Amino acid sequence: MTRFNRMLLVAAGAAAVALGGATNGWADAAGAKKEAQEIFAMRCTPCHGPSGAGDGPGSAGLTPKPRNFTDPEWQKSVTDAHIENIIKFGGIAVGKSPAMPSNPDLMAKPEVVTALRELVRSFKK
Numbered sequence: 001m002t003r004f005n006r007m008l009l010v011a012a013g014a015a016a017v018a019l020g021g022a023t024n025g026w027a028d029a030a031g032a033k034k035e036a037q038e039i040f041a042m043r044c045t046p047c048h049g050p051s052g053a054g055d056g057p058g059s060a061g062l063t064p065k066p067r068n069f070t071d072p073e074w075q076k077s078v079t080d081a082h083i084e085n086i087i088k089f090g091g092i093a094v095g096k097s098p099a100m101p102s103n104p105d106l107m108a109k110p111e112v113v114t115a116l117r118e119l120v121r122s123f124k125k
């Protein structure tokens with residue numbers, strides 16, 4: 001093998017690694033988004049409703065009611081950190097209703113918590 005050919009091979013290898021890394025990063029973000037959507041449908045929709053309006057079937061007996069995530073005023077009133085904390089630690093931990101459950105399994109999945117927060121933000125009208 002000539003020296004030039006060997007250099008080409010090395011360059012091709014480096015490009016493959018770089019591409020592979022980029023693809024994985026993208027897959028992780030897309031995977032977290034998908035997982036967040038599945039979690040929202042399964043765990044959050046019963047109270048918060050499919051469009052985040054706070055009108056899930058489980059909201060009927062709750063006082064206070066789950067907030068209306070589509071309301072721009074509500075969106076302005078909460079920080080990203082607050083949304084992520086209440087998802088992880090539950091209502092009691094942040095001085096809100098105990099009806100809002102914690103999700104301890106998500107502590108180890110910060111990318112899914114971020115994706116859930118983005119999903120909550122996306123309901124804004």
Ligand code: HEC
Pocket residue numbers: 039040043044045046047048058062064065066067078083086087091095096097099100101103116120
């Ligand atoms: C058993 C019903 C119930 C389930 C299930 C539930 N929530 Fe809640 N959630 C509530 C209630 C009730 C509140 C309002 C708490 C308050 O304002 O005191 C709340 C509050 C919140 C808030 C903050 C509102 C605010 O103004 O501080 C966010 C964000 C939120 N929930 C997201 C979620 C997500 C995401 C899930 C699913 C992982 C989920 N909730 C599951 C009942 C529920």
